[in-house]
Amino acid sequence: MDTVVPSVIDHAAHTAYSDPGAHAALLDELPTDPGALGEVARNVIVHYRAFQPQLPEATRGDINTRWLRAILDTDQERHAAPLAEERELATRVQGCCRDHTLLCVGALRQHGIPARSRVGFAGYFTGGFHHDHVIVEAWIDGGWRRFDPEVEAPSPELATPLDMALEAADATGFTTAAQAWVAYRRGEIDASRYGVHPDVPEVGGAGFLYGEVIYEVAHRFGDELLLWDAWGRIAPPDAPVSDEDAALADEIAALLLAADAGDLDAERRLLERYRSDPGLHPGPRILTMDPFGGPPAHVTL
Template sequence: MTEPAAVVDHAAHTPYTRPGRFAPLLAALPTDPPALSEVARNVIVHYRSADRQLPQETDDDIDLRWLEDILATDQRRHGTPLAEHRAPEQRLQGCCRDHTLLCVAALREHGLPARSRLGFAGYFQPGEHADHVVAEVWLEGRWRRFDPEIDAPREALPQPMDMPTAQLGSTGFVTAAQAWVGYRRGEVDPMDYGVAGVAELRGVRFLLEEVIQEVAHRFGDELLLWDSWGRMDAPGTPVTEDDERWTDEIAALLLAADAGDLDAERRLLERYRSDPGLHPGDTIVQASPRGRPPVQVRLRD
C-alpha cells in the first residue's frame, strides 16, 4: 500500500488510541468504514441521545479520554467481542470524538494510516453547522473521510462512508480551518458555527479554539472536546486582533497541509511542538458538558 505523504506516521498508535491489553479486540474488527462504524455505534451511544433515557450511573463515561480506558469500561460491563450486540442503555456514553477514536484505533491496529478531523457538520439540522469529529483512513491512495455516527445515507449527506470535501455553506463537513478562513473572508457568520443548542459555545472564540483542537488531533493528541489549553479561554472571552492574526497563520498552514504541501505540514508540526498557545503540554483544563466545575487534569505519557 502506498503510504500518505505526511510528516507523522498516522498508522502508529498515539497514547490516546493505544489499546494496551485490549489489542486483540481491535484486531478482530473489520476495516471497511461501514462495518467498523457499526461496531463503534454498538459500543458507544451519544450522551445527548434524544430518543432514549440513558442511566445516570454511567454519566462519567464521557470523560474517558484514553481508548484503553474506554475498552476496559466496556469489557467490565460486557466482557464480549465489540461487535456483539449491546443494548443502547448499556453502551458507553460518548460523542463523535469517541466513535471516531475507536475507528481510528482499530484501523491503526491493522496497520492502516488513520486520523481524526475536527470541524463542523451541516447535515444534522438545517442551517446549523455543528461542531463534529469524523474519521479519515488512507485507502487506495487517498484519504477517505467517513462519519462513524451516521448509520445510513441522508439527503444532506448522501455518502457518509466516503464524504467528499465540502465547501463552506454546504450541508457537508468542513474543517475548523476552512470555517475560520471563511469567517475572516466574511463568507460565513461565525454564530452559525458551534455546539448545537448551546448559544455560548459558538462564534469567533469557538472557531479559534476548534482550529487549535484540529491541530492537536492531527498530530496525535486526540483530546476531549471539552478540554482547553494554550490560547483557549472561557466562553465569551473576547478574541483580540493578535489572536486573529495568530489563528490566520495556523489555519493557513492546515489548509496548505491538506492540499499536500509537506513543507507547510512540517512548519505546522514545528509550531505545534514549540508554541505554548497551541500545544497542550502536561496539564489541561477539563470542562464538563454536564455543567460540572472545570478541573485541571495532568496528561499521562
C-alpha cells in the same frame, strides 16, 4: 494497499490516545471497512446528548474517558464480549463523535492503515446550523477518505457518509475547523451558526471557531483530546478573540489548508509551530469543562 502517505508523521502508528493497551486483540478482530467499522463504534459507544433520556445518570462520567484503552476497559467491564456483539443501549459507553472516531482510528491503525481524526463542523444534523464534529480520515486505496462513523445511513443532507468530500463543504456537509475559520475571516459565514447546539448560543461564535482550529491541529498531530478540554490559548468561547489570537489562527489555518493540499513543507512548518508553542499543544495538566454544567476540573494527562 498503497501506504506511502504524504505526511510528516506516521498516521498508522498509535498515539497515546488510540493505543488499545491490553485490548489489542479486540481491535484485531474488527473489520476495516468503514461501514462495518462504524457499526461497531455505534454498538460500543452511545452519544451522550442524542440519547440522554435513555441513558443512566450513573454512567455519565464515561464522557471524560480520553484514552481508547480506558473506553475499552469500561466496555469490557460491562460486557466481556467481542466489540461487534450487540450491547443494550443503556449499557454502552457514553461518548460523542470524538469517541466514535477514536475507536475507528484506533482499529484502523491496529491493522496498519494510516488514519486520523478531523475536527470541524457538520451541517447535516440541524438545518442552518453547523455542529462541532469529529470524523475519520483514513488512507484507503491510495488516498485520504473521510467517513462519519456516527451516521448510520445516507440522508438527503449527507448522501455519502462513508465517502465524504475532502473539499470545503456546502451548507450541509463537513467543514474542517481551518476551512470554517478562513470563511469567517473572509466574511463568508455567520459565526453564530457554528457551535455545540443552536439552543446553546453561548458555546459558539468566533471564539468557538478559534478554539476549534487549535483542536484540529492538536488532533492532526496525535493529541486527540476531548472537545471540552482546554489548554494554552484555548479560552471560553464567549471570550473576545484578540488581534494576536486571530493572527495565530490565520497562520495555523493557512498551514492546515496547505498541508491538506499536499504541501509537505507547510505541514512540516505546522508541526514545528505546534510543538514549539505551549499555547498550542497541551502540557501535562489541562482544564476540562463539564458538558452537563458542572464545575471545570484540572486533569493530569
